[in-house]
Amino acid sequence: MPSALEDPVAHLWRGTVALRIVTLLFALGTVVIHRTGYERPWLAWLAVAVMAAWSAFTIRAYSRESGRRPWVVVADLVVTCGLMSLSPLVLTDEQFLLNVPLVTTIWACGPAVAAGALGGQVAGAASGFAVGFFTYLNRGLVGVDLVRDVVLLTGAGFVIGMASSTARRTSVRLAQALRTEAATAERERLARSIHDGVLQVLARVRKRGLELGGEAAELAELAGEQEIALRSLVAAAPSESTLDGDADLRPGLQLLASPKVQVSTPATQVMLPAGTAHELIAVAREALSNVDKHAGPGARAWVLLEDLGDEVVLSVRDDGPGIPEGRLASAEAEGRMGVAQSIRGRVEALRGTLELQTGPGEGTEWEVRVYR
Numbered sequence: 001m002p003s004a005l006e007d008p009v010a011h012l013w014r015g016t017v018a019l020r021i022v023t024l025l026f027a028l029g030t031v032v033i034h035r036t037g038y039e040r041p042w043l044a045w046l047a048v049a050v051m052a053a054w055s056a057f058t059i060r061a062y063s064r065e066s067g068r069r070p071w072v073v074v075a076d077l078v079v080t081c082g083l084m085s086l087s088p089l090v091l092t093d094e095q096f097l098l099n100v101p102l103v104t105t106i107w108a109c110g111p112a113v114a115a116g117a118l119g120g121q122v123a124g125a126a127s128g129f130a131v132g133f134f135t136y137l138n139r140g141l142v143g144v145d146l147v148r149d150v151v152l153l154t155g156a157g158f159v160i161g162m163a164s165s166t167a168r169r170t171s172v173r174l175a176q177a178l179r180t181e182a183a184t185a186e187r188e189r190l191a192r193s194i195h196d197g198v199l200q201v202l203a204r205v206r207k208r209g210l211e212l213g214g215e216a217a218e219l220a221e222l223a224g225e226q227e228i229a230l231r232s233l234v235a236a237a238p239s240e241s242t243l244d245g246d247a248d249l250r251p252g253l254q255l256l257a258s259p260k261v262q263v264s265t266p267a268t269q270v271m272l273p274a275g276t277a278h279e280l281i282a283v284a285r286e287a288l289s290n291v292d293k294h295a296g297p298g299a300r301a302w303v304l305l306e307d308l309g310d311e312v313v314l315s316v317r318d319d320g321p322g323i324p325e326g327r328l329a330s331a332e333a334e335g336r337m338g339v340a341q342s343i344r345g346r347v348e349a350l351r352g353t354l355e356l357q358t359g360p361g362e363g364t365e366w367e368v369r370v371y372r
Helices: 010-037 041-062 070-084 093-097 105-119 121-139 144-196 198-212 215-235 250-254 274-294 327-333 338-349
Strands: 246-248 261-264 271-273 301-307 311-318 353-358 364-371
Touching (some): 010 041, 010 105, 010 144, 070 105, 105 121, 121 144, 246 274, 250 274, 250 301, 271 274, 274 311, 274 338, 274 364
Parallel strands (some): 261 301
Antiparallel strands (some): 246 271, 311 364
16 A cells, blocks of 8 residues: 555656656767757857756755655746757757757756646646747747647646646545545444444343333433434444545434434435535434424434435425424514525525425425435
8 A cells, every 4th residue: 555645646756857867868968969060069068067967956856755846847947948048059050950959959858747747737738838839939940840849748748747637636535445444444343342332231221221110211211312323323324525525425414313313315425515415414404403393392303315316305304293384484574594594595505496395284394406
């Protein structure tokens, strides 16, 4: 398993370092071959010396995670383009006509690769295009070779950037999967321990308290409530989120289960934007709060979650006396905004639909539909 502290694109940086070394040697060989024809050979050797010194600096920087900073990559691009701009002073007109390589030659591709590794597709492609544009400025002539170089530089930066972005996403997803696996294993271990200990004790207290009656029956009822709450907590799916900010809606709803509330959710994940999932849980909690306040002490409630693919349906139903006709409108007119703000307002903010089914003696059911 890769270390959590290791840069997920460290292999790309190692490749960038190797490319910088190879291209420096190629540039040195190019200067050696064409040195006798240069207009200013001393300037060519000076450029090679600066390239070697800058290569040593970037190799050291790119070899360490602390050195892979935007300012280093930007400086790399500036230095590369600056050295490339010495080419008109080094090459003769005849060498330009013969298409002799610029003094930086393929060493100039380094910033495009580094930018892609650091910033992704856009940064890599932009850096490659900038190097290609400076190549045009120094040659002053658009030809097949120049267009080829620009396309290759831009494409190389884009491809490296795509590989970098993919590697980072994969690393995050792998870390999430490992955390989920560890959380699930720990949850199962705790569930076995709790089942063998705490839950059995609570069940025994409940049973014995009901047999004794009186105050013991009250303790039995409390023990039964805690047993159900603990079973719901253990059975709840582990909370999960994705790189894109989606979260599983099920765990938050499953924790609403109680002796008077039954929660039913799909066996598979119901992934929604984290904000949407939070708001739907708040809607369910507010609906259950209304059951406690208005449906009577003996009322029971059911929470049902359905995943229909392009939409998610959340239903909260109770077997209370129902809401009399006009009750909600009069409450809102009196300034009691609980339902209007906590339920209707949240659903409207999610651009979902809300349906209320109720009547005297028929209980109450809220049905929320949120579209993906």
